[in-house]
Amino acid sequence: MRDPRENLPDPISHLVLSGGSTHVGWMKEMLDSLCTIVDRHAAGRYQPSALPRVALYKDGAAPQPVAGVYQPMMALIVSGAKEIAIGDRHLRYDPASYFIATVELPASGCVKLDLPDQRYLAVSLDLDSELLASVLADVETEIRSAEPAFAVNPVTADLLDAWLRLLRLLDTPQDIAALGPLYEREILYRLVQGPQGSIVRQIARADSRLSQVRRAIAMIRNRFDQPIRSESLAEAAGMSPASFHRHFRTATAMSPLQYQKSLRLQEARRLIVAGRDVAGAGYAVGYESASQFSREYARLFG
Secondary structure, eight states: OOOGGGGOOGGGGGOBOTTSOBOHHHHHHHHHHHHHHHHHHOOSSOEEOSSTTEEEEEEOOOSSOEEEEEOSEEEEEEESEEEEEETTEEEEEOTTEEEEESSOEEEEEEEEOSSTTOOEEEEEEEOOHHHHHHHHTTSOOOOOSSOOSEEEEEOOHHHHHHHHHHHHGGGOGGGHHHHHHHHHHHHHHHHHTSTTHHHHHHHTOTTSHHHHHHHHHHHHHHTTTSOOOHHHHHHHHTSOHHHHHHHHHHHHSSOHHHHHHHHHHHHHHHHHHTTOOHHHHHHHTTOSOHHHHHHHHHHHHO
16 A cells, blocks of 8 residues: 555644644654554445444545535544535645534535545544533533634644544454543543634533524524524524624524525435436425526536
8 A cells, every 4th residue: 555644744744742842753653554544444435434423534536526514523634635615614624634513514525635646535523412511521611602613723643643542443343332432532622622622612512602503503404495584593593683693604604594505405416416307406495496596506516
């Protein structure tokens, strides 16, 4: 197998452990090991693993962005890079960084590879609110309001080390039940202590602004094919309409209407791929005008 370290991005040389000492060589060795494990266990573009809430990814470069709804999770790339668009935000991350989302987000992503024979290798962890709550019981909490619910952050050696110990359990599945929860808890602890620790903490708090926005998001997702009044969403979130719109856009980088439109178009795409005619797919997801649906669908998917 080709040496994965050939494709490590330059930013990795700037990463440091807490305390300020550089550990570039150690971090590259950990990324090499992570590449080997993911390459060995990942069978395709997306594969759930034997580890609870952990998925593996192996893919080539994507000629077109792939749309979907991101669940609350963190994603770590160990080879290659990815560009994603969420609302009006465009982000890129690679082995020197990780992506984190703390609400359900309609998004599109495109794998980017720098070399012809390079492969995209990545892992993700769905964020479990109950396990997060148990982690928060042991750390100091700091909650800030009006923050984006997603971000790209620099990876640290401590986080890579926790991921490596977790993924090594794929080679010793008999140890997953006993050790998996411990390593997953450590990863969550590192996220809570990271730059976006404040928004991670909000997942486990029912009274947080993020949890209020998530209640509105659940309402939109359950009724994405129906008209929904902004006042009803604000009421579900327990906020005034003005405050709700401000916090919703801050969290998701889009308005509630844009969020609903993204869900509609993604569901329409699924129906069309399954064989539904274009006009029928548009009407099925709540569009009253076939021409408007065609314009908006083409704008998003081409």
